[in-house]
Structure formats: structure tokens, C-alpha cells
Amino acid sequence: MNKLTDTFYSRDGTSRDLKIKIIGIGGAGTNAVDGLKLDDLGDVRLAAINTDAQALNQSPLAEKLIIGRSITRGLGCGGELEIGKKVAESDRDALARMIADMDLIILVVGLGGGTGSAASQVLAQVASKTDALVLVFATLPFSFEGARRKKIAEESVGELRQLVHGLIPLPNDVLLQEGEEEDTSVLNAFAVADRWIGRGINSLCAMLLKTGLINQDFSSLSSVFKNRGGKTIFGTSTATGENYIQDALEDLFICPLLHLGDRPAKLDHILVNFIGGADLGISKVNEIMMKVGKRFGSREDIIFGAVIDESRNQSLELCILGKADMEGAGRPEPKQTPKKTVENGLQIETQISRDTRTPRPVHRSKISEKSSPKVDQDEFTFIENGGERGYFEKTDRNEYNNEDLDVPTYLRRGIKIKIK
Amino acid sequence: MSQTRVVAAVEIGTSKIAVLVGEIVGESKLSIIGHSIGSSKGIKKGEIKDLHLAGDCVHATILKAEENAKCRVEEVYLAQTGRHLxxxxxxxxxxxxxxxxxxxxxxxxxxxxxxxxxxxxxxxxxxxxxxxxxxxxxxxxxxxxxxxxxxxxxxxxxxxxDSEVVGDSLRVIQGIDLNVSDIILSSLASGVVLLEESEKDNGALVIDIGGGTTDYVLYRKGYIVKTGVVPVGGDHITNDLSIGLRVSTKNAEELKFKHGRAYYKIEDRDEKVWLIGDFTIGDRQYPLASITRIIEARVCEVFDIIREQLERSKVFDPSYIASGVVLTGGSANLLGITEAAQRCFDLEARVSDGPIDVSEELRLPEYSTTLGLLRYALTGQEERQEEAKPVGIIGKFSDWLNFN
CATH class of the missing domain: 3.30.1490.110 (Dna Ligase; domain 1)
Incomplete structure (x- = not known):
């Protein structure tokens, strides 16, 4: 193992040397990273990659990379995936330099266009040759953006998922449901996804960089995401006020991202982190852990982290990350694994891959020993048939005028539904 | 001398299987001697997904109908729906x-x-x-x-x-050693019994919103000018509610049944409804407006698709659809569905009272398709209604089946 990782998994668990880089790819990805408001930046580095020089110039980030200058002359890809691929390949070396010596790489990308869809794949390939843990937040296009973008996005999700440790799909159709306003304008609609990404990344960084009441560090995260491929779930909720614990829990349980169609039936690893104020006593922490445990499996199977933020009061932010490993999970060799992708609906694919390499060693925590894939998690049933296609998950696409009629009409039309 | 045939009309629906047993005496007399409704499994969106599961359900329902009729069925008239049509x-x-x-x-x-x-x-x-x-x-x-x-x-x-899909439903019936005499579109079958002759002459659009599909038939000057299937039905409404409100399918079904309505009214904006309503633990309140919005979006989309298909075939002309829209099927019971249909089609709309000229017992929407099948079983022989008589299809089916 590489020296860096050795220092990292040292016994005292110091995470001061942790190198985190958050990279926005393409227009949408860069926008999302631009707008990140992290509580405590620490060592987190932000970067942006785009083909469109003009768009990139407007980004306030320090580290920026224009790719494919020789091909697009600093203009965008115009949504063309083929151009995006060429461009990303041509700057493979520059991409590799960008992610060298990192421990955690978080890619933020809007799939469906040219640059983001193509460059994220190349970047993920490059990253898979390093020892870094790679997570991807990928927004999926709105239905109104057309079938072509949707198809590109679906294919990209399939490809990317093979290459990275965790891919979190964020369908814009679904996220739109979450805004406060009755009628969300298009610009606002895109910003909704950015807010979700922000909350997720913020929660992750807080857990990794702050010393918590229940401290979890990078090794906990690595234990959840020790294998490449497989499906990831992500959900977050936040609440303030008198009933903040109950409200945050309820909010989390109905988080739309936990009800997506391609949500795995059974999770192998679950990490729940919460950020609370100074008033969050141990009994309240216990209450939260009990309730979360009851909902998502037994308490012993879940890795909990709790961070206290002194500046907060009567406030709770919950974040859940879960991972379902693939059959015969290991660390698949990117690109060489036989994989079968069955396109079925919006963003659902079944992946089968086999790997002979031994899993990479992680810390010896009590928890990771327990979390063998055999862990019984029958209780992990939010809704037996939840999903964007739900009950029709396993049936053929119900295509009409380029729309899948099995997906609820209100989702495709962007009609907002209040559930409380 | 008059000959007696015992025929069964079978509708393999997504949510239920309906069987009617009729005795046809001679050329023109039909009496219904048995009926039964069974649960349906292995069927989604009107098409058979699991032959065994569906086969068992169909067999059980036919057996029950035979018991009810106290005689054996000799031949079967089968309804057909699905997006393959x-x-x-x-x-x-x-x-x-x-x-x-x-x-x-x-x-x-x-x-x-x-x-x-x-x-x-x-x-x-x-x-x-x-x-x-x-x-x-x-x-x-x-x-x-x-x-x-x-x-x-x-x-x-x-x-x-699609010959495969049609073949699947034939196989289910043949699995119990029964012959399919004819296959008839579900929409044709329900249209024929739900409308008066005068309504057919004035022009009417019959929409049957079933569990997995919505079948429609448009009559104009007494002729059937267009039929169609939209592979969306009550199951989709339930699924939409389940996803939108994040409840289980079972609870969504219940919410639809108890509080479902297809037309949004501003008065309902702040109304909340309970799922169970007797202070059971875990019960939750749901905004009625959300339930309505979800259902309304779905129902109107189905109506819009039908309207678009009619317009594309250039047969949507309100002056030739004077009798308006007649709604039937399980989801026709939704509150406000006629208002939704009126708005989407700019036509008068009503929910069908069920088949006409039959006994009270059979005047249920569940039996309208099978009654229509029996009507076809009878009139099919007479050559009277040639416009509605399927031509030579069984010849083609048997060729195709032998080939397999």
C-alpha cells in the first residue's frame, strides 16, 4: 500500500492531512461547486473543469482547467458527447495531474451534456488508477430537457458507476419536488439540485474534518465505500425549531432520494452522520440513533457519526449514505470487467461484474468486521415498490412521445406535490 | 332444430378476471347462466407477464363460473387489450x-x-x-x-x-383444453353494450379506464371509426400516489379509493385527510390537494393522449360526438372524473350506468366487457352487424398456432 494511505489509517486517526478535492465538471458541475458554502473549508480544495473557457472564467474557483483547447478552441462541446469524449481524452494527462495525491475526490457533474458526461468518465478512469476514494454527485436532466439528454445521462451513470466508489444520482425531476415555492422557475430548478449537493458535501466534510461527539473519520467513509461499483443511496434532511429531532427524522424518512427507482433492495453499508447544536445531548443522540436504526436496519449495522456545531441551537442536520456492493464484490478492474447493463427505464441498470483482486485493506474497526454483506437487513424497506417507475420497475418502458408513461405524470410535468 | 352452445366470455384484466357463461340457443337467443370474477395476477398493463400465474387465475375463475352455471363451457370468446394493439x-x-x-x-x-x-x-x-x-x-x-x-x-x-402477445393469451385458455372461438378488442366489447343505438348514431366516445390500460372506442354515425389502447390505468394512479406521497402501494390504493378525485378544486387547497383515520399509530395526514393534483395530472394526461390520437386520425370533431364521452372501468368511480373529461375533450361526459338491457346483477361495470363479448358471440353468427364482425381472424390464428 502506498505511503500516504498508511499515515492515514494510523491509529490515532488524525485526519489533518486528509486531502480532499471537490471538482465540478462541465457547466452544471462547475456551477454547483461555485455555489458551495462549506461550514469549514479546512483543507478542502475546490476545482473546476470545463471546455467552455468563457464560462470557466466566470467561476470564482482558484483551480480551473480548460480541456480540449486544441479541439474546441475554448468553446463548449455544444452538448455533443462524441466531442466531449475526444476533448477529455486529449487532456488525460492534465486531468491526472489535477487529481494526483488526493485521498478523497468528489466529482460534481450534471450528466446529459457533452463535457460533463464525457469528462467525468475519463476523470473517473484516471482516478481509479490512484488510491483515492472517488464519490460522484451526478444530477440527471429534467424530462423537459428531452429524451436525448436523458439517454446520454442514463448511459453515463452506467459507465461511471463501474469506475467509482460511490455514485449518487440526483434526478432533477425528483428534486424539483423539494423546493419551497409553488412555481419554480427554470433557473431556480437547477439551483435546487445544487443545494442538495451542497448539503451532502457539507455533511461529509463536517464529518471528516470536525471532531465529533461520535467521531468518524476517513476510514469510516472508506469502509462504507471500499469497493467500486454498486449502488449508492444518499439522503439528507434538516430541521430547526422546537420539534427539531422529530422533524428532521421525518424529513429524512421521506427524503425523495431515498425513494428512487434504482434504489438497491438491500444495503451492505450504511453511514449516518448528524450535525447538531450544543443542546444535542447524549440522550437525544441516542434517540436519533434508535429511530434511524429502526428504519434503516439494525442499529449495529449502521456507522453513526455525530458532530456538534456550537453555533447551532435546536437544529439538526441528518445525512445518510448507503452502499450496496455488487455480487462477488471486490474492486473491479475498470473497463475490463464483463459487465451487463440492462437499460430499463429512467436510470436503472443491473450490473454484474466479477473481480479476482483482493479488496483493499481498510482499518480494522469493529463495525467493518460486522458489516459483511450477509448482514440481514430485511427491515430496510421504506416502501416495497418505491421508485420513479415504482410498481412498473421491471416492465418495459412505456414510451409515448419520447416520455415514459410509467413515470408519474406530475414528476414529468414538474408539478409540485406537498407531502405534509 | 335449434342447436345449443355454451360459451364463456373471458376478460383477462390487469386487476381482475371476469368470466360470463352464456347459453346460445339457435341463432339469436342468448341467456347468461353463470358468472364469476376472480383476482388477477401476473398481468401488467394489460399484457400477460407470467403465463403460469395468470393461467392459474384464469382457470380458477373459469371453473368458478362453470360451477355457477352448472355446466361445462364449450368455447371461449376472449377480450384483448394491451399496448401492442x-x-x-x-x-x-x-x-x-x-x-x-x-x-x-x-x-x-x-x-x-x-x-x-x-x-x-x-x-x-x-x-x-x-x-x-x-x-x-x-x-x-x-x-x-x-x-x-x-x-x-x-x-x-x-x-x-403482436402475435406473441395474442398467442400468450390464447395459450392460457388452451391450457385448460378450451378453444378460443374469437378474440375481440376490449373496447369494442364494452362499447357495444354501454351505448344505446341512438348514441352510436349520434357519435360517442367510450373510455374504459381499467387497472393497467385505458381502452377507448369512438362511434360516429353508428360506425366504429377508431379504437385505441393507452397502456395506463388505475395501477398508474396508485403508483403515482405511492411515489408522490411516499406511501406503500397498499396505502396508496387506499388513499385513492377513499379520497381520490380527478379534478382539483380550489376549496380543497388546505384540506387534509387521514390515511386510516382512527388514530392508529403511524397514521399520517396528507394534503388532499396533493392527492388530487397527482391524480388529475395522470387522468388528464390519459385523456389528452386519447384526444391527440383522435385528432391525429382526424376523427375528433365535437359535432359528430354529440352523445359525448362515456366513462367506465374501475377508475371511472373517481370523483371529479367527468369534470376532468369535460375539460379535456370539451364534450359532455358521464359515467356509464353499466350495461343496458341486462338483469340488475350483471349491471356492474366489471361485466360490461364480457357482456359485449357474448353479444359478439351471438351477433357474430348472424352476419347482421358486418361492420363489427371480425373477419377471418381465427383462420389466421390457427395457422399461426399450428406453425408453432
Whole structure:
């Protein structure tokens, strides 16, 4: 193992040397990273990659990379995936330099266009040759953006998922449901996804960089995401006020991202982190852990982290990350694994891959020993048939005028539904 | 001497299987002697997904109907739905051959043959050729025989399906050693019993919103000018509610049943409803407006698709649909569905009271399709309603089945 990782998994668990880089790819990805408001930046580095020089110039980030200058002359890809691929390949070396010596790489990308869809794949390939843990937040296009973008996005999700440790799909159709306003304008609609990404990344960084009441560090995260491929779930909720614990829990349980169609039936690893104020006593922490445990499996199977933020009061932010490993999970060799992708609906694919390499060693925590894939998690049933296609998950696409009629009409039309 | 046949009308629906057993005496007398409704499994969106599961359900329901009728079924008339069904309007023509320009049967047959000559791609099979009025030198006629003219034309609404899918439903019936005498579109079958003759003449659109599909048929001047299937039904409404409100399918079904409505009213904006309502632990309050919005979006989309399909075939003309929209099927019970239909079609709409001229017991929407099947079983022999009589399909089916 590489020296860096050795220092990292040292016994005292110091995470001061942790190198985190958050990279926005393409227009949408860069926008999302631009707008990140992290509580405590620490060592987190932000970067942006785009083909469109003009768009990139407007980004306030320090580290920026224009790719494919020789091909697009600093203009965008115009949504063309083929151009995006060429461009990303041509700057493979520059991409590799960008992610060298990192421990955690978080890619933020809007799939469906040219640059983001193509460059994220190349970047993920490059990253898979390093020892870094790679997570991807990928927004999926709105239905109104057309079938072509949707198809590109679906294919990209399939490809990317093979290459990275965790891919979190964020369908814009679904996220739109979450805004406060009755009628969300298009610009606002895109910003909704950015807010979700922000909350997720913020929660992750807080857990990794702050010393918590229940401290979890990078090794906990690595234990959840020790294998490449497989499906990831992500959900977050936040609440303030008198009933903040109950409200945050309820909010989390109905988080739309936990009800997506391609949500795995059974999770192998679950990490729940919460950020609370100074008033969050141990009994309240216990209450939260009990309730979360009851909902998502037994308490012993879940890795909990709790961070206290002194500046907060009567406030709770919950974040859940879960991972379902693939059959015969290991660390698949990117690109060489036989994989079968069955396109079925919006963003659902079944992946089968086999790997002979031994899993990479992680810390010896009590928890990771327990979390063998055999862990019984029958209780992990939010809704037996939840999903964007739900009950029709396993049936053929119900295509009409380029729309899948099995997906609820209100989702495709962007009609907002209040559930409380 | 009159001959007696015992026929079963079978509708393999997505949410239920309906069987009616009828005794046909001679050429024109039909009495219904048995009926049963069974649960349906292995069927999604009107098509059989699991042959065994569906087969067991169908067999059980037929057996129950036989018990009820106290006799054995001899042949089966089967309803067909599903997204695989497609239709085309074909026009055939012939030049009047006799020197005095009087139309003779030979000319009529030539025009009919011409309209039906279009071959289908492999894997497709004709279910119905539904005849529309003749036109003799542009004059519309129901019977051109002995009329004078030069050019005779006739249109057919021809419906065809995927031979595999049709074959699956035949196999289910053949699995219990029964023969399928004919296959009839669900929409045709329900249309024929839900409408009065005068309504068919005035023009009416029958929409049957079932569990997995919505079938429709448009009558104009007494002729069937268009049929169609939208592979969306009550299951979709339940699924939408389940996803939108994040409740289980079972609870979504219950919410739909108890509080479902298809037309949003501003008064309901702040109304909340309980799922269970007796202070059971875990019960939650749901905004009625959300339930309505979800259902309304779905129902209106289905109506819009039907309207679009009618418009595309250039048969959507309100002045020829004077009797308006007649709704039937499980989801027709949703509150506000007529308002939704009125708004989407700009036509009068009503929910059907069920089949006409039958006993109280059978006047349930569940039986309307099967009653229509029996009507076809009867009139099919008479050659009276030729426009509705499927032509030669069983010949084609048996060829195809033997081939397999």
C-alpha cells in the first residue's frame, strides 16, 4: 500500500492531512461547486473543469482547467458527447495531474451534456488508477430537457458507476419536488439540485474534518465505500425549531432520494452522520440513533457519526449514505470487467461484474468486521415498490412521445406535490 | 332444430378476471347462466407477464363460473387489450364494372378486398377489420348495392396486434383444453353494450379506464371509426400516489379509493385527510390537494393522449360526438372524473350506468366487457352487424398456432 494511505489509517486517526478535492465538471458541475458554502473549508480544495473557457472564467474557483483547447478552441462541446469524449481524452494527462495525491475526490457533474458526461468518465478512469476514494454527485436532466439528454445521462451513470466508489444520482425531476415555492422557475430548478449537493458535501466534510461527539473519520467513509461499483443511496434532511429531532427524522424518512427507482433492495453499508447544536445531548443522540436504526436496519449495522456545531441551537442536520456492493464484490478492474447493463427505464441498470483482486485493506474497526454483506437487513424497506417507475420497475418502458408513461405524470410535468 | 352452445366470455384484466357463461340457443337467443370474477395476477398493463400465474387465475375463475352455471363451457370468446394493439385506417376502392353503372356485389367485394389487402409485417396479426361506410362517387352510403355510380370506396379500421402477445393469451385458455372461438378488442366489447343505438348514431366516445390500460372506442354515425389502447390505468394512479406521497402501494390504493378525485378544486387547497383515520399509530395526514393534483395530472394526461390520437386520425370533431364521452372501468368511480373529461375533450361526459338491457346483477361495470363479448358471440353468427364482425381472424390464428 502506498505511503500516504498508511499515515492515514494510523491509529490515532488524525485526519489533518486528509486531502480532499471537490471538482465540478462541465457547466452544471462547475456551477454547483461555485455555489458551495462549506461550514469549514479546512483543507478542502475546490476545482473546476470545463471546455467552455468563457464560462470557466466566470467561476470564482482558484483551480480551473480548460480541456480540449486544441479541439474546441475554448468553446463548449455544444452538448455533443462524441466531442466531449475526444476533448477529455486529449487532456488525460492534465486531468491526472489535477487529481494526483488526493485521498478523497468528489466529482460534481450534471450528466446529459457533452463535457460533463464525457469528462467525468475519463476523470473517473484516471482516478481509479490512484488510491483515492472517488464519490460522484451526478444530477440527471429534467424530462423537459428531452429524451436525448436523458439517454446520454442514463448511459453515463452506467459507465461511471463501474469506475467509482460511490455514485449518487440526483434526478432533477425528483428534486424539483423539494423546493419551497409553488412555481419554480427554470433557473431556480437547477439551483435546487445544487443545494442538495451542497448539503451532502457539507455533511461529509463536517464529518471528516470536525471532531465529533461520535467521531468518524476517513476510514469510516472508506469502509462504507471500499469497493467500486454498486449502488449508492444518499439522503439528507434538516430541521430547526422546537420539534427539531422529530422533524428532521421525518424529513429524512421521506427524503425523495431515498425513494428512487434504482434504489438497491438491500444495503451492505450504511453511514449516518448528524450535525447538531450544543443542546444535542447524549440522550437525544441516542434517540436519533434508535429511530434511524429502526428504519434503516439494525442499529449495529449502521456507522453513526455525530458532530456538534456550537453555533447551532435546536437544529439538526441528518445525512445518510448507503452502499450496496455488487455480487462477488471486490474492486473491479475498470473497463475490463464483463459487465451487463440492462437499460430499463429512467436510470436503472443491473450490473454484474466479477473481480479476482483482493479488496483493499481498510482499518480494522469493529463495525467493518460486522458489516459483511450477509448482514440481514430485511427491515430496510421504506416502501416495497418505491421508485420513479415504482410498481412498473421491471416492465418495459412505456414510451409515448419520447416520455415514459410509467413515470408519474406530475414528476414529468414538474408539478409540485406537498407531502405534509 | 335449434342447436345449443355454451360459451364463456373471458376478460383477462390487469386487476381482475371476469368470466360470463352464456347459453346460445339457435341463432339469436342468448341467456347468461353463470358468472364469476376472480383476482388477477401476473398481468401488467394489460399484457400477460407470467403465463403460469395468470393461467392459474384464469382457470380458477373459469371453473368458478362453470360451477355457477352448472355446466361445462364449450368455447371461449376472449377480450384483448394491451399496448401492442395498433390500428390503421385503410381505404379500398373499385370501379363499378357493369355497363349500366349499377353497383353489384362483385364490386362491393372487390372494394372490401382492396381495403383489407395490406399485408402486415411479420410478427403482427390482424384482430379486426371494422368496416366503415361506403362512398359512391363521394356520396356516403351504408349499402351501395343497386345504387348508380362509377367509383366505389370503402374504409376499414383495421386493428392488429403482436402475435406473441395474442398467442400468450390464447395459450392460457388452451391450457385448460378450451378453444378460443374469437378474440375481440376490449373496447369494442364494452362499447357495444354501454351505448344505446341512438348514441352510436349520434357519435360517442367510450373510455374504459381499467387497472393497467385505458381502452377507448369512438362511434360516429353508428360506425366504429377508431379504437385505441393507452397502456395506463388505475395501477398508474396508485403508483403515482405511492411515489408522490411516499406511501406503500397498499396505502396508496387506499388513499385513492377513499379520497381520490380527478379534478382539483380550489376549496380543497388546505384540506387534509387521514390515511386510516382512527388514530392508529403511524397514521399520517396528507394534503388532499396533493392527492388530487397527482391524480388529475395522470387522468388528464390519459385523456389528452386519447384526444391527440383522435385528432391525429382526424376523427375528433365535437359535432359528430354529440352523445359525448362515456366513462367506465374501475377508475371511472373517481370523483371529479367527468369534470376532468369535460375539460379535456370539451364534450359532455358521464359515467356509464353499466350495461343496458341486462338483469340488475350483471349491471356492474366489471361485466360490461364480457357482456359485449357474448353479444359478439351471438351477433357474430348472424352476419347482421358486418361492420363489427371480425373477419377471418381465427383462420389466421390457427395457422399461426399450428406453425408453432
Amino acid at each position: 395498433k390500428g390503421d385506417f385503410n381505404v379500398g376502392s373499385s370501379s363499378v364494372s357493369s355497363p349500366d353503372s349499377v353497383v353489384q356485389n362483385i364490386d362491393i367485394d372487390a372494394a372490401k378486398k382492396d381495403a383489407r389487402r395490406r399485408a402486415l409485417p411479420s410478427g403482427r396479426i390482424y384482430i379486426h377489420h371494422i368496416q366503415n361506410p361506403f362512398s359512391l362517387d363521394g356520396r356516403e352510403l351504408s349499402n351501395p348495392s343497386s345504387k348508380k355510380g362509377r367509383q366505389l370506396q370503402v374504409g376499414y379500421w383495421s386493428v392488429h396486434g
